[in-house]
Amino acid sequence: MSAPDLLRTVLYTVNNFLKEEKYKAALAVLKGFRNGAVYGAKIRAPHALVMTFLFRNGSLNDKMRAIAKATYTHSRNLACFVFTYxxxxxxxxxxxxxxxxxxxxxxxxxxxWLVFGENNNINSQINMYLLSRILFALARLAVEKGYIPQPKKDPFPLFATLVWGTVLWLFETYPHTLQPSLQSSMNYLYNDSNVWHDISDFLVYNKQRTPK
Incomplete structure (x- = not known):
């Protein structure tokens, strides 16, 4: 049997196996692991790239290793969670x-508990991302079930007001309570914009404050 024929035979056998209903649940678990790994990498890689080059100091190799580590951790954790779930x-x-x-x-x-229970930066970001979506969903569900009345006006402006008022109050008063990546973003926007020495660090690049 030639190599192309062998390959066609293998693909035919695998495709028939994948169509077997009795194996569907187990195969869905494996496909979930695959999708979790791919999705985690697709989500984390660009985020890690931007955040690392914006806020992380060090050599190019250090930055690339940090990006690879964050991407791997996110991809692995999401794959393991989907597999377990x-x-x-x-x-x-x-x-x-x-x-x-x-x-x-x-x-x-x-x-x-098994996958996202460890307190690290990646898990913290993922859990907080989910928490914000959960709160929105629970509010909508409460209205849908009649537990709270349907608002007569769009509550989103009030929501935005409270969110931004609270986060800036925390940043100005208790910055240590905020997640490190959020602190870095806030410092860049609100503190570093108070510091410049000439046109170069006013328009071209950012001159960070000297630590006290």
Whole structure:
């Protein structure tokens, strides 16, 4: 058998295997791991690139290593979480013979504890990102279920007012309570813009404050 024929045979066998219904749950777990790894890399790589070159000091090699490490950590964690979540969901459904709403909550709780429970910069950013989305979703759900009345006016302007008022108050008064990346962004915008010596660091580049 020639190499092309062998390749066609292998692809035919694999494709037939992927169509087997009895293996669907297990294969979905593996596909979830793959999608988690790819999505994590796609999300983290550009973010790490921008934030590292904007705010991190050091050589080019140091910066590239930091970008690679952040991308790998995000990709690995998301892949492991999806693998754990989908695996536990499938296991619960198999044991109880049907799918329940509690299955997703319990599976995600276990996955969150195992994968995103370590307190580091990557996990902190991901968890806070999710928290903001959860609060929005719960507010919408409360209105949908009738627990709170439908606002007569768009509440978004009030929301924006409170968010920006609170975060700038914290930054000016208790900056140590904010996440390091947010502190860096705030310093660049509000503190470093108070410092310049000539036209070069007024328009061309940023001259950071000298630490006290």
């Amino acid at each position: 989908k695996g536990l969901q499938a296991l619960q459904e198999k044991l109880q013979g049907k799918s329940l709403q509690s299955h997703s909550f319990l599976a995600a709780c276990v996955g969150g």
